[in-house]
Amino acid sequence: MSIGNTPDGNSPEDERPFEDDRAAEQPSIGRALRQARITAGLTVDDVSNATRVRIAIVHSIEQDDFAPCGGDVYARGHIRTLARAVHIDPAPLLARYDADHGGRPAPTPAAPLFEAERIRPERRGPNWTAAMVAAIVAVIGFVGFTMVKGDGDDSKTQVAEGSTPTTSKPVTKPTVTKPADPKPEPSDSAIAAAPQDKVTVQVSAPDGRSWISAKDHNGRLLFDGLLERGQSKTFQDQEKIDLVLGDAGAIQLHVNGKEIADEFQPGQVERLTYTKGDPEVG
Template sequence: MSIGTPPDGNSPEDERPFEDDREAAQPSIGHALRQARIEAGLTVDDVSNATRVRIAIVHSIEQDDFAPCGGDVYARGHIRTLANAVHLDPGPLLARYDAEHGGRPAPTPAAPLFEAERIRPERRGPNWTAAMVAAIVAVIGFVGFTMVKGDGGDDSTTQVAEGSTPTASKPAAKPTATKPADPKPDPSDSAIAAAPQDKVTVQVSAPDGRSWISAKDHNGRLLFDGLLERGQSKTFQDQEKIDLVLGDAGAIQLHVNGKEIEDEFQPGQVERLTYTKGDPEVG
Protein backbone atom coordinates (compact mmCIF):
# COMPACT_ATOMS: atom_id res chain seq x y z
CA MET A 1 0.00 0.00 0.00
CA SER A 2 1.65 3.30 -1.06
CA ILE A 3 1.50 6.48 0.90
CA GLY A 4 -0.07 9.23 -1.15
CA THR A 5 0.57 12.93 -1.07
CA PRO A 6 -1.69 15.08 1.09
CA PRO A 7 -4.68 16.67 -0.67
CA ASP A 8 -3.04 20.09 -0.80
CA GLY A 9 -0.07 18.63 -2.72
CA ASN A 10 2.56 19.55 -0.08
CA SER A 11 4.65 16.92 1.66
CA PRO A 12 5.75 17.34 5.36
CA GLU A 13 9.25 18.14 4.11
CA ASP A 14 7.83 21.11 2.18
CA GLU A 15 6.55 22.66 5.45
CA ARG A 16 9.91 22.58 7.34
CA PRO A 17 11.50 25.67 5.72
CA PHE A 18 8.59 27.75 7.01
CA GLU A 19 9.52 26.76 10.59
CA ASP A 20 13.14 27.79 9.95
CA ASP A 21 11.94 31.10 8.54
CA ARG A 22 9.93 31.73 11.71
CA GLU A 23 12.98 31.04 13.86
CA ALA A 24 15.16 33.29 11.73
CA ALA A 25 12.53 36.05 12.00
CA GLN A 26 12.85 36.19 15.80
CA PRO A 27 14.50 39.45 16.87
CA SER A 28 17.86 39.39 18.62
CA ILE A 29 18.13 39.98 22.37
CA GLY A 30 19.25 43.57 21.96
CA HIS A 31 16.59 44.33 19.34
CA ALA A 32 13.84 42.85 21.54
CA LEU A 33 14.93 44.94 24.54
CA ARG A 34 15.19 48.11 22.46
CA GLN A 35 11.78 47.57 20.83
CA ALA A 36 10.15 46.93 24.23
CA ARG A 37 11.78 50.07 25.66
CA ILE A 38 10.48 52.20 22.78
CA GLU A 39 6.99 50.72 23.09
CA ALA A 40 7.05 51.50 26.83
CA GLY A 41 7.89 55.13 26.03
CA LEU A 42 11.22 55.02 27.89
CA THR A 43 14.59 56.48 26.95
CA VAL A 44 17.98 54.90 27.65
CA ASP A 45 18.46 57.43 30.47
CA ASP A 46 15.12 56.36 32.00
CA VAL A 47 16.12 52.69 31.94
CA SER A 48 19.60 53.46 33.30
CA ASN A 49 18.19 55.51 36.21
CA ALA A 50 15.60 52.84 37.03
CA THR A 51 18.00 49.88 36.92
CA ARG A 52 21.32 51.56 37.82
CA VAL A 53 22.84 49.88 34.76
CA ARG A 54 25.26 52.30 33.13
CA ILE A 55 24.15 54.05 29.94
CA ALA A 56 27.10 52.68 27.95
CA ILE A 57 26.21 49.10 28.93
CA VAL A 58 22.52 49.61 28.03
CA HIS A 59 23.58 50.87 24.58
CA SER A 60 25.97 47.90 24.14
CA ILE A 61 23.34 45.30 25.10
CA GLU A 62 20.78 46.82 22.73
CA GLN A 63 23.41 46.40 20.00
CA ASP A 64 23.96 42.73 21.07
CA ASP A 65 27.45 43.55 22.37
CA PHE A 66 27.81 41.85 25.77
CA ALA A 67 31.57 42.29 26.19
CA PRO A 68 31.30 45.42 28.45
CA CYS A 69 29.18 43.38 30.91
CA GLY A 70 32.34 41.64 32.15
CA GLY A 71 31.25 37.99 31.77
CA ASP A 72 28.27 35.69 31.22
CA VAL A 73 27.04 35.96 34.82
CA TYR A 74 26.87 39.78 34.67
CA ALA A 75 25.42 39.72 31.15
CA ARG A 76 22.57 37.42 32.24
CA GLY A 77 21.88 39.67 35.24
CA HIS A 78 21.77 42.81 33.06
CA ILE A 79 19.43 41.12 30.54
CA ARG A 80 17.04 40.10 33.34
CA THR A 81 17.12 43.60 34.90
CA LEU A 82 16.54 45.45 31.60
CA ALA A 83 13.75 43.05 30.57
CA ASN A 84 11.89 43.65 33.82
CA ALA A 85 12.31 47.41 33.45
CA VAL A 86 10.66 47.43 29.99
CA HIS A 87 7.92 44.92 31.02
CA LEU A 88 9.35 42.04 28.99
CA ASP A 89 9.56 38.37 30.03
CA PRO A 90 13.30 37.69 30.62
CA GLY A 91 12.96 33.89 30.33
CA PRO A 92 13.08 33.55 26.51
CA LEU A 93 15.87 36.15 26.29
CA LEU A 94 18.01 34.29 28.84
CA ALA A 95 17.37 30.97 27.09
CA ARG A 96 18.46 32.47 23.79
CA TYR A 97 21.59 33.99 25.39
CA ASP A 98 22.52 30.60 26.88
CA ALA A 99 22.03 28.91 23.51
CA GLU A 100 24.22 31.47 21.72
CA HIS A 101 26.99 31.58 24.36
CA GLY A 102 27.54 27.94 25.28
CA GLY A 103 24.89 27.42 27.95
CA ARG A 104 24.39 28.67 31.48
CA PRO A 105 27.65 28.81 33.49
CA ALA A 106 27.94 26.05 36.08
CA PRO A 107 28.27 27.11 39.74
CA THR A 108 31.67 26.75 41.35
CA PRO A 109 31.72 23.70 43.70
CA ALA A 110 32.39 24.62 47.29
CA ALA A 111 33.71 21.23 48.48
CA PRO A 112 37.31 21.66 47.23
CA LEU A 113 37.59 24.95 49.13
CA PHE A 114 36.70 23.27 52.42
CA GLU A 115 39.12 20.42 51.68
CA ALA A 116 41.92 22.92 51.07
CA GLU A 117 41.18 24.65 54.37
CA ARG A 118 41.10 21.34 56.24
CA ILE A 119 44.43 20.05 54.97
CA ARG A 120 46.23 23.38 55.16
CA PRO A 121 49.16 22.99 57.59
CA GLU A 122 48.76 24.87 60.83
CA ARG A 123 51.36 27.51 61.53
CA ARG A 124 53.01 27.16 64.92
CA GLY A 125 55.34 29.47 66.75
CA PRO A 126 58.58 28.40 68.37
CA ASN A 127 58.24 26.14 71.42
CA TRP A 128 59.77 28.40 74.08
CA THR A 129 58.88 26.01 76.93
CA ALA A 130 60.94 23.19 75.45
CA ALA A 131 63.84 25.58 74.79
CA MET A 132 63.83 26.81 78.41
CA VAL A 133 63.73 23.26 79.78
CA ALA A 134 66.67 22.26 77.57
CA ALA A 135 68.66 25.31 78.73
CA ILE A 136 68.00 24.56 82.41
CA VAL A 137 69.02 20.91 81.97
CA ALA A 138 72.24 22.01 80.26
CA VAL A 139 73.09 24.45 83.08
CA ILE A 140 72.39 21.85 85.79
CA GLY A 141 74.51 19.26 83.99
CA PHE A 142 77.37 21.72 83.59
CA VAL A 143 77.26 22.70 87.29
CA GLY A 144 77.15 19.07 88.39
CA PHE A 145 80.07 18.18 86.13
CA THR A 146 82.08 21.11 87.50
CA MET A 147 81.38 20.18 91.12
CA VAL A 148 82.40 16.55 90.57
CA LYS A 149 85.59 17.60 88.84
CA GLY A 150 86.36 20.13 91.59
CA ASP A 151 86.25 17.49 94.35
CA GLY A 152 89.32 15.71 92.89
CA GLY A 153 91.52 18.84 92.50
CA ASP A 154 92.82 21.82 94.52
CA ASP A 155 90.86 24.89 95.63
CA SER A 156 92.10 27.07 92.78
CA THR A 157 90.60 24.74 90.23
CA THR A 158 87.28 24.81 92.10
CA GLN A 159 87.24 28.63 92.23
CA VAL A 160 87.88 28.92 88.51
CA ALA A 161 85.11 26.43 87.73
CA GLU A 162 82.65 28.18 90.08
CA GLY A 163 83.56 31.55 88.66
CA SER A 164 82.84 30.39 85.16
CA THR A 165 79.44 28.90 86.04
CA PRO A 166 77.37 32.10 85.63
CA THR A 167 78.60 32.49 82.06
CA ALA A 168 76.72 29.31 81.10
CA SER A 169 73.36 30.95 81.91
CA LYS A 170 74.01 34.14 79.95
CA PRO A 171 70.68 35.73 79.10
CA ALA A 172 69.67 35.61 75.49
CA ALA A 173 70.04 38.81 73.52
CA LYS A 174 66.84 40.82 73.15
CA PRO A 175 65.51 40.54 69.60
CA THR A 176 65.78 43.73 67.63
CA ALA A 177 62.49 45.00 66.32
CA THR A 178 62.46 45.31 62.58
CA LYS A 179 60.88 48.36 61.03
CA PRO A 180 57.98 47.42 58.73
CA ALA A 181 58.55 48.19 55.10
CA ASP A 182 56.82 51.25 53.78
CA PRO A 183 53.68 50.43 51.79
CA LYS A 184 54.06 50.66 48.06
CA PRO A 185 52.49 53.91 46.87
CA ASP A 186 49.74 53.86 44.31
CA PRO A 187 50.51 55.21 40.83
CA SER A 188 49.96 58.98 40.75
CA ASP A 189 50.90 62.05 38.77
CA SER A 190 54.50 61.63 39.90
CA ALA A 191 54.50 58.14 38.36
CA ILE A 192 53.30 59.70 35.11
CA ALA A 193 56.01 62.35 35.22
CA ALA A 194 58.71 59.66 35.61
CA ALA A 195 57.07 56.71 33.87
CA PRO A 196 59.28 53.60 34.16
CA GLN A 197 60.40 52.13 30.85
CA ASP A 198 59.82 48.54 31.98
CA LYS A 199 56.09 49.15 32.62
CA VAL A 200 53.11 50.71 30.88
CA THR A 201 51.54 53.63 32.75
CA VAL A 202 48.15 55.03 31.71
CA GLN A 203 46.42 58.06 33.27
CA VAL A 204 42.73 58.61 32.45
CA SER A 205 41.29 62.07 33.25
CA ALA A 206 37.85 63.65 32.82
CA PRO A 207 38.58 67.42 32.77
CA ASP A 208 35.37 68.63 31.08
CA GLY A 209 32.76 65.93 31.68
CA ARG A 210 32.23 62.45 33.05
CA SER A 211 32.46 58.99 31.52
CA TRP A 212 32.21 55.34 32.45
CA ILE A 213 35.59 53.58 32.09
CA SER A 214 36.88 50.03 32.48
CA ALA A 215 40.57 49.01 32.82
CA LYS A 216 42.16 45.52 32.81
CA ASP A 217 45.76 44.30 33.09
CA HIS A 218 47.52 41.85 30.76
CA ASN A 219 46.01 38.89 32.63
CA GLY A 220 42.48 40.20 32.09
CA ARG A 221 42.14 41.14 35.78
CA LEU A 222 39.75 44.07 36.29
CA LEU A 223 41.59 47.08 37.72
CA PHE A 224 38.66 49.54 37.66
CA ASP A 225 35.06 49.57 36.47
CA GLY A 226 33.05 52.66 37.27
CA LEU A 227 32.10 56.26 36.55
CA LEU A 228 34.83 58.89 36.34
CA GLU A 229 33.30 62.19 37.45
CA ARG A 230 34.31 65.58 36.09
CA GLY A 231 37.72 66.64 37.41
CA GLN A 232 38.68 63.11 38.52
CA SER A 233 41.52 60.97 37.19
CA LYS A 234 42.74 57.37 37.53
CA THR A 235 46.23 55.96 36.93
CA PHE A 236 46.95 52.32 36.04
CA GLN A 237 50.25 50.42 35.71
CA ASP A 238 51.11 46.94 34.45
CA GLN A 239 54.18 44.97 33.36
CA GLU A 240 52.93 44.45 29.77
CA LYS A 241 49.69 46.20 28.74
CA ILE A 242 46.53 48.02 29.82
CA ASP A 243 43.15 47.42 28.11
CA LEU A 244 40.67 50.33 28.30
CA VAL A 245 36.98 50.75 27.46
CA LEU A 246 35.74 54.37 27.43
CA GLY A 247 31.97 54.90 27.54
CA ASP A 248 32.21 58.57 26.46
CA ALA A 249 35.63 58.96 24.87
CA GLY A 250 35.02 62.63 24.04
CA ALA A 251 35.12 63.52 27.74
CA ILE A 252 38.41 61.68 28.39
CA GLN A 253 42.03 62.89 28.26
CA LEU A 254 44.75 60.20 28.17
CA HIS A 255 48.44 60.21 29.14
CA VAL A 256 50.38 57.06 28.24
CA ASN A 257 53.93 56.53 29.54
CA GLY A 258 54.18 60.23 30.38
CA LYS A 259 52.94 61.48 26.97
CA GLU A 260 49.55 62.93 26.10
CA ILE A 261 47.41 61.05 23.55
CA GLU A 262 46.11 63.62 21.05
CA ASP A 263 43.43 61.46 19.36
CA GLU A 264 40.22 63.44 18.83
CA PHE A 265 37.47 61.25 20.27
CA GLN A 266 33.87 62.26 19.61
CA PRO A 267 31.40 62.92 22.49
CA GLY A 268 29.36 59.82 23.29
CA GLN A 269 31.75 57.58 21.34
CA VAL A 270 32.62 54.18 22.90
CA GLU A 271 36.33 53.36 22.44
CA ARG A 272 38.27 50.15 23.18
CA LEU A 273 42.00 50.82 23.48
CA THR A 274 45.12 48.81 24.34
CA TYR A 275 48.44 50.40 25.39
CA THR A 276 51.82 48.72 25.89
CA LYS A 277 55.30 49.68 27.09
CA GLY A 278 56.27 50.91 23.60
CA ASP A 279 53.35 53.33 23.24
CA PRO A 280 52.10 56.42 23.17
CA GLU A 281 50.51 54.92 20.06
CA VAL A 282 47.57 52.57 20.32
CA GLY A 283 48.70 48.93 20.64
Protein backbone atom coordinates (compact mmCIF):
# COMPACT_ATOMS: atom_id res chain seq x y z
CA MET A 1 0.00 0.00 0.00
CA SER A 2 1.38 3.37 -0.98
CA ILE A 3 1.55 6.23 1.52
CA GLY A 4 -0.62 8.54 -0.67
CA ASN A 5 -3.66 6.17 -0.77
CA THR A 6 -6.61 6.11 1.63
CA PRO A 7 -7.64 2.92 3.47
CA ASP A 8 -10.21 2.03 0.79
CA GLY A 9 -7.56 2.16 -1.96
CA ASN A 10 -8.60 5.48 -3.57
CA SER A 11 -6.25 8.38 -4.14
CA PRO A 12 -6.91 11.76 -2.40
CA GLU A 13 -8.05 13.26 -5.73
CA ASP A 14 -10.93 10.75 -5.81
CA GLU A 15 -12.24 12.16 -2.54
CA ARG A 16 -13.31 15.54 -4.10
CA PRO A 17 -17.06 16.29 -3.66
CA PHE A 18 -19.33 15.56 -6.65
CA GLU A 19 -20.66 19.10 -6.48
CA ASP A 20 -17.20 20.51 -7.30
CA ASP A 21 -17.13 18.46 -10.52
CA ARG A 22 -20.52 19.85 -11.61
CA ALA A 23 -19.44 23.41 -10.85
CA ALA A 24 -16.30 22.93 -12.94
CA GLU A 25 -18.36 21.54 -15.82
CA GLN A 26 -20.86 24.42 -15.71
CA PRO A 27 -19.05 27.78 -15.44
CA SER A 28 -21.00 30.93 -14.69
CA ILE A 29 -22.41 33.12 -17.48
CA GLY A 30 -19.61 35.66 -17.21
CA ARG A 31 -16.90 33.02 -17.00
CA ALA A 32 -18.31 31.17 -20.04
CA LEU A 33 -18.32 34.39 -22.08
CA ARG A 34 -14.79 35.28 -20.99
CA GLN A 35 -13.41 31.82 -21.80
CA ALA A 36 -15.09 31.86 -25.22
CA ARG A 37 -13.68 35.34 -25.93
CA ILE A 38 -10.14 34.24 -25.02
CA THR A 39 -10.53 31.07 -27.09
CA ALA A 40 -11.63 33.18 -30.07
CA GLY A 41 -8.52 35.36 -29.65
CA LEU A 42 -10.53 38.54 -28.98
CA THR A 43 -9.93 41.34 -26.51
CA VAL A 44 -12.60 43.24 -24.60
CA ASP A 45 -12.06 46.18 -26.97
CA ASP A 46 -12.63 43.90 -29.97
CA VAL A 47 -15.93 42.62 -28.55
CA SER A 48 -17.05 46.14 -27.61
CA ASN A 49 -16.33 47.50 -31.11
CA ALA A 50 -18.11 44.56 -32.76
CA THR A 51 -21.23 44.67 -30.57
CA ARG A 52 -21.47 48.37 -29.60
CA VAL A 53 -21.69 47.22 -25.95
CA ARG A 54 -19.61 49.56 -23.81
CA ILE A 55 -16.32 48.24 -22.41
CA ALA A 56 -17.39 48.77 -18.80
CA ILE A 57 -20.54 46.67 -19.33
CA VAL A 58 -18.53 43.86 -21.02
CA HIS A 59 -16.19 43.75 -18.00
CA SER A 60 -19.14 43.71 -15.57
CA ILE A 61 -20.93 40.87 -17.40
CA GLU A 62 -17.75 38.77 -17.49
CA GLN A 63 -17.66 39.22 -13.69
CA ASP A 64 -21.35 38.15 -13.43
CA ASP A 65 -22.40 41.67 -12.43
CA PHE A 66 -25.51 42.56 -14.47
CA ALA A 67 -26.52 45.71 -12.56
CA PRO A 68 -24.90 48.16 -15.07
CA CYS A 69 -27.09 46.68 -17.84
CA GLY A 70 -30.10 48.61 -16.50
CA GLY A 71 -32.58 45.73 -16.20
CA ASP A 72 -33.34 42.14 -17.18
CA VAL A 73 -34.37 43.05 -20.75
CA TYR A 74 -31.07 44.82 -21.43
CA ALA A 75 -29.03 42.15 -19.63
CA ARG A 76 -30.58 39.40 -21.77
CA GLY A 77 -29.93 41.42 -24.93
CA HIS A 78 -26.28 41.97 -23.98
CA ILE A 79 -25.78 38.29 -23.14
CA ARG A 80 -27.22 37.26 -26.51
CA THR A 81 -25.07 39.82 -28.38
CA LEU A 82 -21.82 38.93 -26.60
CA ALA A 83 -22.41 35.18 -27.02
CA ARG A 84 -22.82 35.57 -30.78
CA ALA A 85 -19.74 37.75 -30.96
CA VAL A 86 -17.57 35.05 -29.34
CA HIS A 87 -19.21 32.26 -31.39
CA ILE A 88 -21.16 30.34 -28.72
CA ASP A 89 -24.84 29.45 -28.40
CA PRO A 90 -26.65 32.11 -26.28
CA ALA A 91 -29.63 29.86 -25.43
CA PRO A 92 -28.03 27.99 -22.45
CA LEU A 93 -26.71 31.26 -21.02
CA LEU A 94 -30.12 32.93 -21.33
CA ALA A 95 -31.84 29.95 -19.72
CA ARG A 96 -29.41 30.09 -16.82
CA TYR A 97 -29.92 33.85 -16.44
CA ASP A 98 -33.73 33.40 -16.41
CA ALA A 99 -33.43 30.67 -13.78
CA ASP A 100 -31.26 32.91 -11.57
CA HIS A 101 -33.40 36.05 -12.01
CA GLY A 102 -37.00 34.87 -11.80
CA GLY A 103 -37.81 33.90 -15.40
CA ARG A 104 -38.01 35.67 -18.74
CA PRO A 105 -39.63 39.17 -18.69
CA ALA A 106 -43.04 39.49 -20.33
CA PRO A 107 -43.00 41.18 -23.81
CA THR A 108 -44.30 44.73 -24.10
CA PRO A 109 -47.73 44.82 -25.86
CA ALA A 110 -47.54 46.61 -29.22
CA ALA A 111 -51.22 47.54 -29.64
CA PRO A 112 -51.11 50.98 -27.89
CA LEU A 113 -48.16 52.04 -30.06
CA PHE A 114 -49.98 51.49 -33.37
CA GLU A 115 -53.18 52.98 -31.97
CA ALA A 116 -51.35 56.19 -31.13
CA GLU A 117 -49.84 56.39 -34.61
CA ARG A 118 -53.25 56.07 -36.26
CA ILE A 119 -54.50 59.11 -34.36
CA ARG A 120 -51.70 61.43 -35.44
CA PRO A 121 -52.61 61.81 -39.15
CA GLU A 122 -55.94 63.45 -38.16
CA ARG A 123 -54.19 66.65 -37.07
CA ARG A 124 -54.90 69.34 -39.63
CA GLY A 125 -53.32 72.70 -40.26
CA PRO A 126 -55.01 75.85 -41.58
CA ASN A 127 -56.66 75.44 -45.00
CA TRP A 128 -55.14 78.42 -46.80
CA THR A 129 -56.60 77.45 -50.20
CA ALA A 130 -60.18 77.64 -48.92
CA ALA A 131 -59.43 80.96 -47.20
CA MET A 132 -58.08 82.49 -50.44
CA VAL A 133 -61.13 81.32 -52.42
CA ALA A 134 -63.47 82.83 -49.84
CA ALA A 135 -61.57 86.15 -49.93
CA ILE A 136 -61.79 86.32 -53.76
CA VAL A 137 -65.53 85.61 -53.72
CA ALA A 138 -66.01 88.34 -51.09
CA VAL A 139 -64.15 90.89 -53.24
CA ILE A 140 -66.25 90.03 -56.31
CA GLY A 141 -69.42 90.38 -54.27
CA PHE A 142 -68.36 93.78 -52.93
CA VAL A 143 -67.62 95.07 -56.47
CA GLY A 144 -71.02 93.85 -57.68
CA PHE A 145 -72.78 95.48 -54.75
CA THR A 146 -71.01 98.82 -55.46
CA MET A 147 -72.12 98.77 -59.11
CA VAL A 148 -75.76 98.08 -58.22
CA LYS A 149 -75.68 100.83 -55.60
CA GLY A 150 -74.36 103.29 -58.23
CA ASP A 151 -77.34 102.52 -60.52
CA GLY A 152 -79.70 103.26 -57.65
CA ASP A 153 -78.15 106.69 -57.08
CA ASP A 154 -78.79 107.62 -60.80
CA SER A 155 -82.49 106.83 -60.42
CA LYS A 156 -82.75 109.18 -57.45
CA THR A 157 -81.14 111.97 -59.48
CA GLN A 158 -83.74 111.67 -62.25
CA VAL A 159 -86.58 112.04 -59.73
CA ALA A 160 -85.02 115.21 -58.34
CA GLU A 161 -84.96 116.77 -61.83
CA GLY A 162 -88.73 116.54 -62.15
CA SER A 163 -89.34 113.32 -64.03
CA THR A 164 -92.04 110.93 -62.97
CA PRO A 165 -90.89 109.14 -59.87
CA THR A 166 -90.65 105.42 -60.15
CA THR A 167 -90.49 102.93 -57.39
CA SER A 168 -87.24 101.07 -57.58
CA LYS A 169 -86.88 97.56 -56.31
CA PRO A 170 -84.74 97.10 -53.23
CA VAL A 171 -81.21 96.11 -53.95
CA THR A 172 -80.50 92.50 -53.10
CA LYS A 173 -77.01 91.67 -52.04
CA PRO A 174 -75.47 88.76 -53.92
CA THR A 175 -75.28 85.60 -51.89
CA VAL A 176 -71.75 84.55 -51.23
CA THR A 177 -71.45 80.77 -51.00
CA LYS A 178 -68.41 79.59 -49.14
CA PRO A 179 -66.91 76.53 -50.83
CA ALA A 180 -66.66 73.41 -48.75
CA ASP A 181 -63.26 72.72 -47.23
CA PRO A 182 -61.47 70.12 -49.33
CA LYS A 183 -60.54 67.05 -47.34
CA PRO A 184 -56.79 66.56 -47.07
CA GLU A 185 -55.38 63.43 -48.59
CA PRO A 186 -54.27 60.91 -45.96
CA SER A 187 -50.53 60.80 -45.45
CA ASP A 188 -48.50 57.56 -45.44
CA SER A 189 -47.09 58.27 -41.99
CA ALA A 190 -47.72 60.04 -38.71
CA ILE A 191 -44.77 62.43 -39.20
CA ALA A 192 -44.49 65.32 -41.65
CA ALA A 193 -43.23 64.77 -45.19
CA ALA A 194 -39.46 64.36 -45.16
CA PRO A 195 -37.20 66.04 -47.77
CA GLN A 196 -36.54 63.76 -50.73
CA ASP A 197 -32.89 64.78 -51.08
CA LYS A 198 -32.01 63.49 -47.59
CA VAL A 199 -32.58 60.43 -45.42
CA THR A 200 -34.64 61.20 -42.32
CA VAL A 201 -34.95 58.71 -39.45
CA GLN A 202 -37.16 59.27 -36.39
CA VAL A 203 -36.57 56.94 -33.41
CA SER A 204 -39.27 56.88 -30.68
CA ALA A 205 -39.64 54.98 -27.41
CA PRO A 206 -43.41 55.19 -26.67
CA ASP A 207 -43.73 52.36 -24.13
CA GLY A 208 -40.24 51.64 -22.83
CA ARG A 209 -36.64 52.77 -23.02
CA SER A 210 -33.63 51.65 -25.03
CA TRP A 211 -30.01 52.50 -25.62
CA ILE A 212 -29.49 53.70 -29.21
CA SER A 213 -26.55 54.80 -31.36
CA ALA A 214 -26.76 56.76 -34.65
CA LYS A 215 -24.02 57.64 -37.18
CA ASP A 216 -23.99 59.51 -40.51
CA HIS A 217 -22.48 58.29 -43.78
CA ASN A 218 -19.02 59.53 -42.70
CA GLY A 219 -19.16 57.43 -39.51
CA ARG A 220 -19.59 60.54 -37.36
CA LEU A 221 -21.50 59.78 -34.14
CA LEU A 222 -24.81 61.67 -34.05
CA PHE A 223 -26.13 60.20 -30.78
CA ASP A 224 -25.07 57.52 -28.28
CA GLY A 225 -27.16 57.16 -25.16
CA LEU A 226 -30.37 56.03 -23.48
CA LEU A 227 -33.71 57.01 -25.03
CA GLU A 228 -36.16 57.26 -22.14
CA ARG A 229 -39.84 56.32 -22.36
CA GLY A 230 -41.85 58.89 -24.31
CA GLN A 231 -38.75 60.47 -25.91
CA SER A 232 -37.86 60.57 -29.61
CA LYS A 233 -34.84 61.54 -31.71
CA THR A 234 -34.70 62.58 -35.38
CA PHE A 235 -31.57 62.17 -37.51
CA GLN A 236 -30.86 63.46 -41.06
CA ASP A 237 -28.03 62.90 -43.51
CA GLN A 238 -27.36 63.38 -47.23
CA GLU A 239 -26.80 59.65 -47.90
CA LYS A 240 -27.47 57.22 -45.01
CA ILE A 241 -28.06 56.73 -41.28
CA ASP A 242 -26.57 53.75 -39.37
CA LEU A 243 -28.52 52.71 -36.26
CA VAL A 244 -27.84 50.32 -33.37
CA LEU A 245 -30.84 49.57 -31.10
CA GLY A 246 -30.09 48.01 -27.70
CA ASP A 247 -33.72 46.94 -27.19
CA ALA A 248 -35.41 47.01 -30.60
CA GLY A 249 -38.72 45.80 -29.12
CA ALA A 250 -39.16 49.15 -27.32
CA ILE A 251 -38.47 51.26 -30.43
CA GLN A 252 -40.79 52.64 -33.15
CA LEU A 253 -39.12 53.84 -36.39
CA HIS A 254 -40.23 56.26 -39.11
CA VAL A 255 -37.92 56.46 -42.14
CA ASN A 256 -38.35 59.16 -44.80
CA GLY A 257 -41.88 59.90 -43.55
CA LYS A 258 -43.03 56.27 -43.44
CA GLU A 259 -43.53 53.90 -40.53
CA ILE A 260 -41.32 50.80 -40.35
CA ALA A 261 -43.63 47.89 -39.51
CA ASP A 262 -40.94 45.35 -38.50
CA GLU A 263 -41.89 43.49 -35.31
CA PHE A 264 -38.76 43.58 -33.15
CA GLN A 265 -38.64 41.39 -30.05
CA PRO A 266 -37.99 42.79 -26.53
CA GLY A 267 -34.30 42.67 -25.67
CA GLN A 268 -33.34 42.18 -29.33
CA VAL A 269 -30.25 44.13 -30.50
CA GLU A 270 -30.61 45.39 -34.09
CA ARG A 271 -28.14 47.07 -36.46
CA LEU A 272 -29.94 48.94 -39.25
CA THR A 273 -28.93 51.16 -42.18
CA TYR A 274 -31.36 53.44 -44.05
CA THR A 275 -30.85 55.52 -47.20
CA LYS A 276 -32.85 58.07 -49.19
CA GLY A 277 -34.75 55.32 -51.03
CA ASP A 278 -35.98 53.51 -47.90
CA PRO A 279 -38.38 51.99 -47.20
CA GLU A 280 -38.74 50.38 -50.62
CA VAL A 281 -42.14 50.59 -52.27
CA GLY A 282 -43.97 47.31 -52.96
